Amino acid sequence: MERFVDTFFKPQILASTWPSIAKGMLVTVEIAVLVVVTGLVLGLTLAVLRTLRNKLLDYLIIIFIDLFRAIPPLVAVLLVYFGLPNVGIKIPSFAVLWLVLSLVLAAFAEEIFWAGILSVRKGQWEAARSTGLGAGQTLAFVVLPQAIRLAVPPLIAYLILFAPIVALGSFIERRFAWRR
Numbered sequence: 001m002e003r004f005v006d007t008f009f010k011p012q013i014l015a016s017t018w019p020s021i022a023k024g025m026l027v028t029v030e031i032a033v034l035v036v037v038t039g040l041v042l043g044l045t046l047a048v049l050r051t052l053r054n055k056l057l058d059y060l061i062i063i064f065i066d067l068f069r070a071i072p073p074l075v076a077v078l079l080v081y082f083g084l085p086n087v088g089i090k091i092p093s094f095a096v097l098w099l100v101l102s103l104v105l106a107a108f109a110e111e112i113f114w115a116g117i118l119s120v121r122k123g124q125w126e127a128a129r130s131t132g133l134g135a136g137q138t139l140a141f142v143v144l145p146q147a148i149r150l151a152v153p154p155l156i157a158y159l160i161l162f163a164p165i166v167a168l169g170s171f172i173e174r175r176f177a178w179r180r
């Protein structure tokens with residue numbers, strides 16, 4: 001036990017590396033908060049846009065979703081992080097991480113919100129419309145509250161699975177910043 005403590009908990013090493021660890025934790029928390037807020041808002045927006053039943057818009061949203069759900073998040077981050085500078089676009093690593101992970105989360109969140117919207121029974125839509133509510137009001141005041149309530153458990157489960165990806169992504173922020 002003494003050897004273990006001596007190897008992993010030397011006060012000198014802990015004191016010298018603590019500022020880097022604290023900065024890495026701060027970057028991870030900042031990115032996580034930004035990604036969750038941006039991804040969920042974008043996902044809900046895309047799900048609401050799908051309720052318009054515009055075929056072209058639906059196809060574009062489905063292509064976006066299929067693309068960002070199929071590519072592993074870390075691969076997408078690396079492609080954008082190292083690919084954009086090759087075509088002359090320079091974006092800070094923090095922004096790349098925020099943008100790409102937000103798009104990945106939005107793709108999954110849109111599917112979860114869309115499933116929630118579809119799970120609201122047709123009678124709810126009809127009852128709201130029969131009381132004089134317009135289509136937008138029906139969606140905003142009757143359907144979305146029910147859909148979001150149904151979507152919360154799978155969203156939380158996905159966010160728990162998504163947390164390590166954010167931590168790995170923040171590694172790029174610290175590790176590869178010197179290469180750009």
